[in-house]
Amino acid sequence: MNKQLKRGAFLLLASTLAITPLVSVPQSTYAAKGLSVDAKDTKTDKTTTYTLEFEAEDDLKKGDEIVVNFGTDFDLRDVDEDSIKVNGSKPKDVSVSRGKITIEISKKIDDGDDVEIVIKDVGNPDDDDEYDISVDDGEGKSTDSIKIGKSKSSSSKSKTEKSAFSVDFGSKYQDEKTSLELTRIDLNDKLDDTKYVEVTFPYSSMVPNKISTSDVELNGYSPKDVEVSGRTVKIKPSSKADGDKRLTIKFNKDAGIRTPSSSSSFKVEVDYRNTTYVSKEFEMKKGSSSVDSDYSVTLSDNKAGARSSVAMDVRLRDELRGGNDLYVEFPTQDMVPGYIFSSSVTINGTPARSTGVSGRTVTLSTPYNFSSTDRVRIEFKNDAFLKMPTSTGNYDLAVKYRDTTYRSKSFTVAAGGVTPTNPTNPTYPTNPTNPTNPTVPVVPANNSTATVALSKPNPNAITGMTVGIKALGVGLSTSDYIEVVMPTTFRVPTTIPTTAVTVNGTYPSYVGTRGQNLVIYPSVNLPAGQAVSVAVNENAKIQTPGASNIYNVGVYTSAEKNPLFIRQVTVGAQNGISFKVGAASFKTQGKTFPLAVAPYTVNGNTMVPATFVRDGLKVSTTYTKAAATVKYGKTTMSFKVGSKVVNINGKNYTLPTPVQLKNNVPMLPIRTITDNLRFNLAWDNASSSVIIFK
Incomplete structure (x- = not known):
């Protein structure tokens, strides 16, 4: 039986350094x-x-x-x-x-x-x-x-009022450009393509001077003609709607309809053949200032349910500065994973200093050395694991900065999302004609210490890979599969022999590829709660990218909605510097060097001694008991012990935690330093170490 790919939002177990694994605890509900x-x-x-x-x-x-x-x-x-x-x-x-x-x-x-x-x-x-x-x-x-109880009937009017119909604005806030849908209009007379349907709005300010027929649908068809007069829009139906007695009218956002500019109660009227049909009352919410900046949203894949990069260019009213936060609000919550690496989002080409996810909103923080500008390009890379809505249609998103919301042009999600087909030669049995559809048992699974490792993490290398799943939440039969989502810059061949892969030491029944992804069908059933080791040897011919960097690999199965885990792998970091929280030493080029103070964490922020920046990163660093100065290229960073303020090239920025003094050495926030000096930072699951490389 074909299984539809379940691309649920990719959840990530974050760390004290935004990368150290933690245990994810399900939330509870209460009666x-x-x-x-x-x-x-x-x-x-x-x-x-x-x-x-x-x-x-x-x-x-x-x-x-x-x-x-x-x-x-x-x-x-x-x-x-x-x-x-x-x-x-x-x-x-x-x-x-x-x-x-x-x-x-x-x-x-x-x-x-x-x-x-x-x-x-x-x-x-x-x-x-x-x-x-x-x-x-x-x-x-x-x-x-x-x-x-029943509502009191309204006072009589010169025209007959029929049952109130529904009004559904795309925006809930005042004075915003919006889509609009009028539904459940039961007509006295059948539609005639020679007669106009008239829609009258509360104010003429809600209606543009002209509306294109391509931006209006009447019963699912583009009308023959659309005319605008004051606050009334006249629509001549398509001949395909001839004879209909129920009416639905849709205005796309590009039609230019706006929400009312006040918070009073309103109604919309529809007139057809001397009968007035009156809507239910609606009321707009008071909100922050909103701007229809009409910027476009660029997608790498607009198919329903597909993983896609998302990019937008926004002109702001106020300059975006270093250390500021802005918010991207997506149309649906299922588009956004539970965690996004800051390296997966860029603001004007620079990785975000930090990211946060809450429902359908992503918070982005600019680096401290960000160049102030009111022109902002935000790009979510493919490995941010954003997913298109599962329903086709037109959507828009919003960027929020300070007290202003900037809404995008609508973008279209089309049919034809990725649905994997079963392999042509699997060894699993087909489903019975009349299955009983038993309930699939779900076992609590903790994959906080699950791993992904490359055998050869060099640039442009043919590499093997091991995936260590600590536990399956739902058991897998031989008709289920494990899918490994590879970074887009890795080279994955179109065919991989089953002898190049093992699942718990046994060859799978089938191995397929879908773009960058490996799809692996086990040859034996894997029960819920069981640990699974997937080994891909170098005969699979997977090749690392040429650029040294940190890359995200996602792992999930066909039996579970959400991914099992996402892990980072590093390419080209063999000459990096590594340290462990709590250990007073660091390693580089195979040698271990002592530190005066062991790195530690404060409120989720990792602090390192100034001597590590000087001796480990080889960055010019001077310090006293009261202050520390870090110089690298054209960047100078000045820290004061006990202060949450860092001065970067003459400008002050707020640190997540104050600089502290340990053993007469200032302890500095390593993430602030690596972000501003453009060092790469990664987490090595195998050794539980932080790795830093250029």
Whole structure:
């Protein structure tokens, strides 16, 4: 049976140096006790605010989740982080799916505490009835019900008003260029391609002077004609929509429709053959300043579900400076892996100083020596493991800097994502005609110490590779596969003999390649929880790139949504300098040299003695008990003991942790030094060492 490639977001177990492995602990969810639900408006079709109160039955720490289940009759499309407060605080993250809201809390809650969750922008059901709302942890739930009654009929008008239809803006904020969809318009009369459908907006400022037919769809077809008059858009249907009695109108973002510039309640009217159809009320949120800068988004692969690089050129209102943060907000959370290496993202060609991932938002920090500019090119490389949305359609993203949001032009995700086919000669049995679809057991798997190693890490070398999987979360049959995602600059042949690969010492039934990836079908079943060793020898003819650098390798299986792990491998670092946290020595060219103080970590930042910078990196370094100065090329860095400020070429920047004094030697943050002096830094799993090379 064909298996569709599961390209879930690649999760990475980060380190104290942004590379040291840690254990990833699943988050917990909690049930509530004595749930009480209240709504400001309990009428049908109304958008309102809900308040949920309950008593916590257990301690909830920052980052834990609470799941609120409204059910699919409620409209939760407008609910996001800005809509929710938990005990008065904005949550860390919010996701909405099929009537459920998953809330990641930003502050701890103790056992027995009273909890109040306020949720705005909830759309009540269309039908009057009693509805259950619950807080659930998957094992037990606390439920309360609420009665939704009929809305009062509106006053009579000169034109007949029909049932309210839905208005769905692509943007939820005021005065932004947006896509728009009008749905569930049930007509009295059939569509006629000789008659215009008129859409009237609340304000003429929402409508451009002209709209192209290519930017409008009426029942899925481009219309014959589109005319604009004031705040009204007249649309002549395609002959293919002739006879339809239900109407859906879509405006692409490029049509130029804008959201209202105030936060009042609004309605849209549709007129057809002397009947007026009035929408449900909608309200725009107040947000930070937003700019439709209309920059393009460049993708290496726009197929649904495909891994792709993503690049954009943005003109900012304010200059981006060294040590600043900016944010890239992607349209869907499944596009973004759980971790992105800073080396996988560049800002104006320079690797980001640091990266952070929270839901669908990626935080990027500029290097301290970044040249100030208002023109910014952001590029996520292929090994950032971004994935296109799994649904086709038009999407846009946003770059946020200071208090301004810069929204992109829409980009298209097309059909035809990568779906691997089974090999032509595998040795596994076919599925039965009527399978029983048993539940696949999932075993907690810790791959924090899993490894990937090259036999020859020299540039342009034919190399072998070993992959050490510590445990499988889901067992693999002979019809499943292990996939190793190789960096794009490695050379991987189109065919690899099965005799060049072993899985736990046994030849696989089949080895295939898909672009840069190795697809390996085991010849025996591998149970959940088992460690797996994959050995690829040099007869596979895999070749390293010519450039000395750090590269990411991802490992996952067809049976699990998320990758097992991602590891870095280094090419050309044989003459690098290595050290271990807690060991008062460093190694270079096979020799070990002493240090006055062992490197250590403070709040996740690795500190090294100034003597390591001088003797290990061979960088000009002078120091006293009060200060240290590092000079390399045209860069001069001045540190003061006890201070979080570093002066780089005359400008002050804030360090992640203060410089400390140990054994009369200043301890300096190594990542700040390597980033600014353009040294490469990597983690060697085999020796648990940090490696630095030029």
